Amino acid sequence: MSNKFVLINEKIIPATEASVYINDLSIQRGYGIFDFFKLVDGRPIFLDDHLARFYNSAAQMRLPINHSPEELKELLFSLIAKNELPDSGVRMTLTGGYSADGFSIAEPNLIITQQKLTINKVAPLNGTRLVTYSHQRQFPEVKTIDYLMAIWLRNYIVENHADDVLYQHEGNIRECPRANVFIFTHENKLLTPAKNILKGIIRKQVLKLAKASFTVEETNITLEDLYNAKEVFITSSTKNILPVTHVDGRVVADGKPGENTRVLQEKLNQAIYQLCV
Numbered sequence: 001m002s003n004k005f006v007l008i009n010e011k012i013i014p015a016t017e018a019s020v021y022i023n024d025l026s027i028q029r030g031y032g033i034f035d036f037f038k039l040v041d042g043r044p045i046f047l048d049d050h051l052a053r054f055y056n057s058a059a060q061m062r063l064p065i066n067h068s069p070e071e072l073k074e075l076l077f078s079l080i081a082k083n084e085l086p087d088s089g090v091r092m093t094l095t096g097g098y099s100a101d102g103f104s105i106a107e108p109n110l111i112i113t114q115q116k117l118t119i120n121k122v123a124p125l126n127g128t129r130l131v132t133y134s135h136q137r138q139f140p141e142v143k144t145i146d147y148l149m150a151i152w153l154r155n156y157i158v159e160n161h162a163d164d165v166l167y168q169h170e171g172n173i174r175e176c177p178r179a180n181v182f183i184f185t186h187e188n189k190l191l192t193p194a195k196n197i198l199k200g201i202i203r204k205q206v207l208k209l210a211k212a213s214f215t216v217e218e219t220n221i222t223l224e225d226l227y228n229a230k231e232v233f234i235t236s237s238t239k240n241i242l243p244v245t246h247v248d249g250r251v252v253a254d255g256k257p258g259e260n261t262r263v264l265q266e267k268l269n270q271a272i273y274q275l276c277v
Contacts, residue, residue, distance in 0.1 A: 007112040025096025032095040033057040042086040089117040127245035131162035150177030179236040183229035194218035202235040231258030
């Protein structure tokens with residue numbers, strides 16, 4: 001079992017013994033937030049950025065975290081040391097707590113889990129296929145545990161011969177359930193949606209790295225912009241930069257990962273693996 005130990009409210013216990021009560025708001029109402037970061041060769045990648053987003057998500061959802069960032073780091077590192085999984089993903093979850101009436105926020109439960117993570121090294125070379133769907137997430141700038149729509153759309157994705165769904169709202173693209181989206185125009189300008197999205201940690205790094213080589217803009221992107229893009233790619237902590245070859249059955253350019261995307265893949269890989277030297 002890859003997830004040998006978990007941490008619940010400062011206590012590290014075997015994963016097989018982990019539990020929360022059924023009156024937790026995460027179970028009763030799907031109320032809670034989380035964040036996820038990866039370890040490469042035992043080193044956490046962009047951890048401070050993930051913690052900042054975790055604390056922001058908690059504040060937006062009115063969930064107190066009874067630990068400073070440094071105290072939370074100590075808890076994280078204690079679990080990481082216990083599990084001995086150098087290439088893995090760590091998830092921090094903060095629930096709505098044990099609610100007396102099943103509706104009011106209570107003292108949150110902090111749950112930290114860790115599982116072995118294997119990065120798909122073939123997908124970045126071959127690319128992925130997206131299908132769009134009209135949807136706008138609630139609290140888009142918060143990383144909530146609500147993935148109802150994403151899970152409900154699994155059949156829709158398969159029926160449309162795609163690998164993932166890209167949300168759009170009133171003709172403007174938003175995000176994938178677990179990834180941000182970028183496009184290159186034919187003028188080699190890099191664009192990404194500016195608002196009503198969860199601003200990913202890898203998205204932040206790509207924006208920073210791209211500014212050295214390209215004109216970059218956070219702006220509204222229409223479906224027409226997407227269909228006519230020179231290159232399209234998505235980003236996340238598990239995917240890094242993943243080229244998109246098809247959208248709604250349409251081929252993106254020549255159907256192969258683009259050169260600009262490959263340049264950014266190399267820059268991002270260098271940034272990540274330099275942290276692990």
